[in-house]
Amino acid sequence: MISCGLLPRLRLAASPLKPGLLPTSKRSSYSHRPRCAAALESPDVARLADAARISLSPQEVEQFGPKIRQVVDWFGQLQAVDLESIEPSLRASTEAVSSPREDTPETFDNREAIIEAIPSYDDPYIKVPRVLNKD
Amino acid sequence: MALFIFRGFCANAIILIPKNGAFLHKIRPKRSQFEVQARRSGSTEARPAQKSSQMATRERQQQQLQGFEAIIGIETHVQLQTSTKAFCRCPYSYGSDPNTTICPVCMGLPGTLPVLNSRVVEFAVKLGLALNCEISMKSKFDRKQYFYPDLPKGYQISQFDIPIAKGGFLDVDLPVEFGGGHKKFGITRVHMEEDAGKLVHSDTGSFSQVDLNRAGVPLLEIVSEPDMRNGIEAAEYASELQRVVRYVGVSNGNMQEGSLRCDVNVSVRPGGQQEFGTKVEIKNMNSFSAMNKAIDYEINRQILLHKQGQANQIVQETRLWDDATQKTFTMRKKEGLADYRYFPEPDLPEVVLTDEYVDQIRKSLPELPEAKRRRYENMGLTMQDVLFLANDDDVCDYFDSCIQNGAEAKLAANWIMGDIAAYLKNEKVSIKEIKLTPKELAELISSIKNGTISGKIGKEILNELICKGGTVQGLILEKDLVQIVDPAAIEALVDGVIAENPKQLEQYRSGRTKLQGFFAGQVMKKSKGKANPVLLTKILQEKLNAGN
Numbered sequence: 001m002i003s004c005g006l007l008p009r010l011r012l013a014a015s016p017l018k019p020g021l022l023p024t025s026k027r028s029s030y031s032h033r034p035r036c037a038a039a040l041e042s043p044d045v046a047r048l049a050d051a052a053r054i055s056l057s058p059q060e061v062e063q064f065g066p067k068i069r070q071v072v073d074w075f076g077q078l079q080a081v082d083l084e085s086i087e088p089s090l091r092a093s094t095e096a097v098s099s100p101r102e103d104t105p106e107t108f109d110n111r112e113a114i115i116e117a118i119p120s121y122d123d124p125y126i127k128v129p130r131v132l133n134k135d
Numbered sequence: 136m137a138l139f140i141f142r143g144f145c146a147n148a149i150i151l152i153p154k155n156g157a158f159l160h161k162i163r164p165k166r167s168q169f170e171v172q173a174r175r176s177g178s179t180e181a182r183p184a185q186k187s188s189q190m191a192t193r194e195r196q197q198q199q200l201q202g203f204e205a206i207i208g209i210e211t212h213v214q215l216q217t218s219t220k221a222f223c224r225c226p227y228s229y230g231s232d233p234n235t236t237i238c239p240v241c242m243g244l245p246g247t248l249p250v251l252n253s254r255v256v257e258f259a260v261k262l263g264l265a266l267n268c269e270i271s272m273k274s275k276f277d278r279k280q281y282f283y284p285d286l287p288k289g290y291q292i293s294q295f296d297i298p299i300a301k302g303g304f305l306d307v308d309l310p311v312e313f314g315g316g317h318k319k320f321g322i323t324r325v326h327m328e329e330d331a332g333k334l335v336h337s338d339t340g341s342f343s344q345v346d347l348n349r350a351g352v353p354l355l356e357i358v359s360e361p362d363m364r365n366g367i368e369a370a371e372y373a374s375e376l377q378r379v380v381r382y383v384g385v386s387n388g389n390m391q392e393g394s395l396r397c398d399v400n401v402s403v404r405p406g407g408q409q410e411f412g413t414k415v416e417i418k419n420m421n422s423f424s425a426m427n428k429a430i431d432y433e434i435n436r437q438i439l440l441h442k443q444g445q446a447n448q449i450v451q452e453t454r455l456w457d458d459a460t461q462k463t464f465t466m467r468k469k470e471g472l473a474d475y476r477y478f479p480e481p482d483l484p485e486v487v488l489t490d491e492y493v494d495q496i497r498k499s500l501p502e503l504p505e506a507k508r509r510r511y512e513n514m515g516l517t518m519q520d521v522l523f524l525a526n527d528d529d530v531c532d533y534f535d536s537c538i539q540n541g542a543e544a545k546l547a548a549n550w551i552m553g554d555i556a557a558y559l560k561n562e563k564v565s566i567k568e569i570k571l572t573p574k575e576l577a578e579l580i581s582s583i584k585n586g587t588i589s590g591k592i593g594k595e596i597l598n599e600l601i602c603k604g605g606t607v608q609g610l611i612l613e614k615d616l617v618q619i620v621d622p623a624a625i626e627a628l629v630d631g632v633i634a635e636n637p638k639q640l641e642q643y644r645s646g647r648t649k650l651q652g653f654f655a656g657q658v659m660k661k662s663k664g665k666a667n668p669v670l671l672t673k674i675l676q677e678k679l680n681a682g683n
């Protein structure tokens with residue numbers, strides 16, 4: 001289960017808001033009360049491996065199961081945080097960048113190095129195994 | 136990590152907190168000043184002459200459906216005409232040598248970071264507004280995972296749950312020859328994403344070839360509501376979308392080059408049934424007419440299966456349109472729902488817009504095709520004229536400029552759609568390239584209207600004006616083309632011709648009155664085409680009949 005001391009740190013890591021950005025009334029309304037205790041399903045390691053195009057031996061499947069379960073449980077702890085009164089944020093950070101990139105082209109000047117690093121290059125194409133099914 | 140603020144490049148922390156927690160502000164483009172209040176609900180009125188054919192077309196469509204209803208939705212990818220790719224500075228131009236416009240970012244090499252091209256956001260907002268959408272003042276990018284060699288990173292940067300624009304619509308006037316009518320098709324969403332590279336499958340070998348020039352090129356995906364019911368409606372939706380992207384200048388909309396690609400979902404259900412039938416996706420249509428045909432083929436294929444009691448043979452699959460055989464065929468069956476495992480793109484900040492930024496873009500929007508069509512319709516032009524002119528914004532600019540120079544709308548439309556369009560087609564040039572200025576076309580029209588030159592002479596000098604330029608006044612003086620409207624001068628010409636042709640005169644007077652045409656031709660020839668035809672006919676008739 002969850003150690004209470006972990007929660008404030010988790011909160012900070014997930015959203016390093018700049019002080020003063022949110023009204024203090026909102027910031028002080030965090031609650032440590034767990035809200036939902038929905039049981040998480042055990043990970044289907046075989047399916048995950050297939051989706052990630054990774055081959056695993058049966059032993060590895062057994063090894064990874066509990067590890068993945070641990071990671072999922074760790075995220076599960078975040079669900080216990082009461083965010084009812086918190087403004088939703090699309091991103092962890094809200095630091096502003098005032099000038100995104102201008103649309104002016106620049107040719108990468110070391111194309112030779114990229115081409116050289118391609119494992120199988122068949123000038124001018126990159127050679128790959130014949131794959132017809134996208135899904 | 137950071138976020139982008141689009142407000143003319145000046146940061147302001149206040150905007151970081153959304154108003155009332157709402158991310159969506161309803162912002163719609165202002166109605167064009169030309170648009171009239173008298174917008175018809177439903178369809179445009181059919182002109183009496185077209186009514187019968189229009190009804191016949193509708194009846195035919197109904198008969199073909201045989202009690203079934205087809206539901207069509209379209210996903211369109213539009214390649215943006217930016218100078219650089221979406222997340223790196225690589226230039227992109229169609230037809231470059233393979234793998235020349237690449238860099239570590241678009242190659243998906245480890246350790247690289249994407250940086251968003253500001254123009255992509257600008258174009259997305261532009262198109263969103265042009266499609267009457269709500270703009271998301273805050274949106275974000277997500278990773279869409281799939282494994283395919285044209286996608287070097289193993290995921291595509293796209294937008295999943297918060298698209299930059301949603302909930303719009305597109306107005307379409309169906310072509311007169313297909314029954315006409317006005318339709319409104321819903322736009323579900325518009326989102327930003329990157330294109331993948333190009334994969335070339337060798338015919339024999341066990342390998343494929345990849346060109347990553349296109350990888351990372353910015354796209355907008357426009358998803359329609361399932362509002363279309365047949366091939367024509369779908370093709371017209373797509374062609375209106377093409378007009379809009381061209382009008383607002385976000386894409387060249389070229390289907391052959393793949394700058395505008397449509398994936399169409401088609402399903403069929405028995406009339407009265409609430410739930411949708413199994414939907415089939417069709418790809419590989421590189422023209423609007425191919426779209427129309429592919430969809431109608433697919434609808435018929437599905438109806439046939441329904442009628443044969445084989446509706447279970449309609450499966451979720453992707454079918455390709457084959458132009459050669461005029462059929463769709465299975466490319467791949469879909470097994471279960473694709474699991475793209477979307478998650479927020481951690482390498483890119485959220486995209487935050489300000490009202491000021493969106494306002495600026497809204498103000499920069501040109502008059503859109505729908506507004507143009509309504510304006511032209513109100514000038515009294517026929518729907519055929521309206522659709523022709525509004526199809527191309529260069530033609531619109533030319534036509535509008537003629538009107539501003541005093542030309543009568545119907546006459547200007549006739550010249551543009553007739554002789555000028557024929558010239559453009561023959562010479563394969565755009566209206567911007569011809570030497571005849573709108574001002575001179577207006578001058579030509581008024582010179583004919585006020586009788587300075589005859590219509591025949593007008594047609595004759597048109598070509599010279601198109602090819603060489605110059606002014607109508609200049610040509611009239613130079614070539615001595617002023618129409619002869621002096622009755623005495625015409626009478627002299629007529630007298631001359633009659634005197635020179637005593638035999639024909641005798642024949643005329645003994646009953647061969649058709650010879651009047653011969654005399655008229657001779658007089659016109661003698662006047663070098665300048666005799667006013669009305670006066671000529673009148674005087675000639677008097678003279679010919681004088682001896683009786």
Ligand SMILES: [Zn+2]
Nearest residue numbers: 223225238241
């Ligand atoms: Zn690049």
